[in-house]
Amino acid sequence: MNGGPPQNAAFMVAAYIATAVILVTYAVVLIRRKRGEGP
Amino acid sequence: MTQGSVGRWITAVALVLLAGIYVRALAFTPTELMQGPAQKIFYLHVPSAWSAMLSMGLVGVASILFLVLKDERYDRFAAASAEVGTVFSLVMLTTGPLWAKPIWGTWWTWDARLTLTLMMFFLFIGYQLLRSAVSEPGLRARYAAVVGICGLVLLPFIHLSVYLFRTLHPRPIVLKPSAPSLPPVMLVTLLLSFGVFTLLYVGFVTQRYAIGRETR
Numbered sequence: 001m002n003g004g005p006p007q008n009a010a011f012m013v014a015a016y017i018a019t020a021v022i023l024v025t026y027a028v029v030l031i032r033r034k035r036g037e038g039p
Numbered sequence: 040m041t042q043g044s045v046g047r048w049i050t051a052v053a054l055v056l057l058a059g060i061y062v063r064a065l066a067f068t069p070t071e072l073m074q075g076p077a078q079k080i081f082y083l084h085v086p087s088a089w090s091a092m093l094s095m096g097l098v099g100v101a102s103i104l105f106l107v108l109k110d111e112r113y114d115r116f117a118a119a120s121a122e123v124g125t126v127f128s129l130v131m132l133t134t135g136p137l138w139a140k141p142i143w144g145t146w147w148t149w150d151a152r153l154t155l156t157l158m159m160f161f162l163f164i165g166y167q168l169l170r171s172a173v174s175e176p177g178l179r180a181r182y183a184a185v186v187g188i189c190g191l192v193l194l195p196f197i198h199l200s201v202y203l204f205r206t207l208h209p210r211p212i213v214l215k216p217s218a219p220s221l222p223p224v225m226l227v228t229l230l231l232s233f234g235v236f237t238l239l240y241v242g243f244v245t246q247r248y249a250i251g252r253e254t255r
Contacts, residue, residue, distance in 0.1 A: 006075035008141035015080040015137040016061060019087070019130050023057070023239065026126045027050050030246045034043055 042252075046245030053239040060232045068228045080138040082228055085213075086236035087130035088156070092194055093240060094124025095159055098166070099191020102184035114180040117187050118170060119247035123240060125163040132160060143207055151204035155197045162190045 064082040071078035098117045105113035135153070136146040147153065166186045173179035196203075201210045213219045219226050 005070050005072050006077070006141065008074075009076040011137045011141050012065075012076040012079050015083060015134040016065070018133045018137070019083045020057075020061075022126060022130050022133065024054065026123075026243065027054060030050070030243065030250070031047065033250055034047075034246070 041249065043246055043249035046242050046247075046249060048242075049238060049245060050242030053235055053242050056235045056238065060228070060235050063231065064228050068225055069222075071225075074142055077138055077141045080134050082232045084131060084134040084138060085229065086232040087127050087134065089233055090236045090240045091124050091127040091131050091156075091159065092197065093237065094120045094127060094244075095163070095190040096194055098124065098187040099194075102187030102191070105180060106184050111176075111180065114183065115251045116244070116248055117183065118167075119244045119251055121163055121166045121183075121187070122247055123243040125160070125167065126243070127236070127240070128156070128160040128163055131156065148207055150206040150208060151200040152197065152206050152208035155193065155200050159190065159193055159197060162186065162193065166190070 060082065064079050068079065068082070070076055098120045101113040101117040101120065104110070105117065135156075139148075140146050166183060169186055170179055170183050173182055198211075200206060201208055212221055213226070213229065221229065
């Protein structure tokens, strides 16, 4: 046992990227829809 | 300035502030010793769950107001809030398993909290499917309002599920009767993130409401 925190940064990075992708995508969808282009 | 452009400005400011939350959480908030970096997922997961529940709560309140007052603005607001709530639920249901895998050793477990939040996500989806399936506006608004009120009824069960049932999910650390059980630096990051996600909700709903008004 090394006593340090667990090495699981990849999960953190994935969560931060996924959150940004979902929220920015929705912001873009709203702008496109306003212009009559989106779903 | 139109309502839509106000919404876009609020969203833009909220997204910039969200970038600030990323910097604060990743670079200036200490790593928790037991859980490691994965604990920092908490600064996105909990506020996204808050925004999803806020969305559902306001869908329910607007649905009641629509049924009582027959004012179509409440129906339009409920539709906007439901769509935005779906997005925040998606964030919640993405970040949750990404935290659970390294901490619990599994992506998902059918415990009460997780199952009820998944039900809320399905309610959001069902609400929108119902709206797209009924073409007569008055009927659509009434049917949708009933689903919205069901969502409102679900919320206390979601919040209290960790007390009512034996679950793996951690109990609330901020929204509880006693003082928050977090070191101040982590608590400030979490509270700032709550603020940013709430602002993002306001920005999204303002935009979506304006689109709904133009396309009615």
